[in-house]
Amino acid sequence: MNTAHSVALHHHKDYTGSKIGIWLFLMTEVLLFGGMFLLYAVYRSNYAEDFHAAANELDTLVGTVNTMILLTSSLTMALSIAGIHHGNRKLAIIMLILTVIFGGWFMVNKYFEWGAKIAHGIYPGSEVLGHHPKGELIFFGLYFTMTGLHGVHVIVGMILLTVMIFKVLNQPRKKFEFVDGMGLERVLGGKFIVKGKDGGEVWSSDELDDSVQSVKIDVKYWPVKKRFRIADFNQLENSGLYWHIVDIIWIFLFPLFYLIT
Amino acid sequence: MDRDHDEQHEPVSYGVYILTWVTLLVLTSITVTVAGMDFGSVSVFVALAIASIKATVVLYYFMHLKYESKLFHVMLYVVLVTLVIFIGLTFTDILFR
Numbered sequence: 001m002n003t004a005h006s007v008a009l010h011h012h013k014d015y016t017g018s019k020i021g022i023w024l025f026l027m028t029e030v031l032l033f034g035g036m037f038l039l040y041a042v043y044r045s046n047y048a049e050d051f052h053a054a055a056n057e058l059d060t061l062v063g064t065v066n067t068m069i070l071l072t073s074s075l076t077m078a079l080s081i082a083g084i085h086h087g088n089r090k091l092a093i094i095m096l097i098l099t100v101i102f103g104g105w106f107m108v109n110k111y112f113e114w115g116a117k118i119a120h121g122i123y124p125g126s127e128v129l130g131h132h133p134k135g136e137l138i139f140f141g142l143y144f145t146m147t148g149l150h151g152v153h154v155i156v157g158m159i160l161l162t163v164m165i166f167k168v169l170n171q172p173r174k175k176f177e178f179v180d181g182m183g184l185e186r187v188l189g190g191k192f193i194v195k196g197k198d199g200g201e202v203w204s205s206d207e208l209d210d211s212v213q214s215v216k217i218d219v220k221y222w223p224v225k226k227r228f229r230i231a232d233f234n235q236l237e238n239s240g241l242y243w244h245i246v247d248i249i250w251i252f253l254f255p256l257f258y259l260i261t
Numbered sequence: 262m263d264r265d266h267d268e269q270h271e272p273v274s275y276g277v278y279i280l281t282w283v284t285l286l287v288l289t290s291i292t293v294t295v296a297g298m299d300f301g302s303v304s305v306f307v308a309l310a311i312a313s314i315k316a317t318v319v320l321y322y323f324m325h326l327k328y329e330s331k332l333f334h335v336m337l338y339v340v341l342v343t344l345v346i347f348i349g350l351t352f353t354d355i356l357f358r
Contacts, residue, residue, distance in 0.1 A: 027339075030340050085272035248315075248316045255312050
């Protein structure tokens with residue numbers, strides 16, 4: 001195994017290592033929400049009736065629609081990465097944009113849902129809630145904390161995916177620059193020639209004479225399938241994994257808050 | 262060693278993801294329908310069972326866990342077992358206090 005050699009040639013990235021890293025992070029996220037689910041489970045076993053009464057206040061339809069939206073956003077996320085794997089960048093970018101839009105739609109629904117609750121005086125520490133039984137108070141405390149933290153995760157995911165849209169637009173791409181004192185003297189007097197597979201000349205530049213101040217080469221590997229490496233897109237894959245774990249957390253939040261009436 | 266070949270498994274077809282999504286939507290409608298019926302104390306467990314199936318489907322297909330090495334499965338099991346121990350121990354306290 002000549003690792004040093006491949007590092008020099010490919011700017012080798014540890015693809016598996018980065019994936020292990022993101023999975024470890026996702027597992028800490030599971031434990032973070034797991035702690036809250038434990039809290040929920042304990043209080044629910046103590047205040048079963050209050051929890052059922054409080055859950056009646058939540059709109060099952062809004063919860064169901066939001067579940068569908070988030071599941072669909074997981075589909076578009078997976079399709080985006082599949083697009084990359086199949087070498088279809090256009091599809092990948094369209095699907096990424098759709099994923100961000102679905103995430104935004106979810107948050108807009110959440111905004112109106114929270115807004116309606118707050119308008120009815122149901123929010124942590126409110127006077128109205130103070131007159132409710134203790135279990136209902138705890139239920140709404142958990143509801144705002146858990147869906148709130150989940151919402152923060154959705155927003156973070158949307159930001160990550162927006163960055164990824166630009167990353168995918170720019171990858172894989174390599175830029176070379178020759179300026180005076182930094183390699184320009186090596187290319188002066190020569191010219192750039194692009195040759196096709198049959199060895200024939202496809203394109204050639206003028207001779208680089210003294211009037212040339214700098215040379216920039218911008219290579220986009222994308223259209224050539226051979227140069228395409230999934231490892232170049234591991235940031236997109238990792239962001240996708242994050243998006244899916246946020247979806248999984250919602251999969252558990254949904255029945256526990258909306259479906260226990 | 263040809264690392265690129267180790268790292269790149271065959272791309273999963275678009276159809277698999279669409280099917281995964283349809284499965285998830287069907288499971289969602291089932292859980293909403295079941296919640297409408299009255300199964301008493303069992304309904305919590307039905308809801309959690311369906312949620313667990315949905316989570317597994319997302320993990321295996323959307324998150325590619327199906328195609329990952331044993332290490333990733335072990336990581337998940339460690340976390341899940343830890344959670345079960347936390348929840349189990351807490352409830353031995355809550356229920357028998």
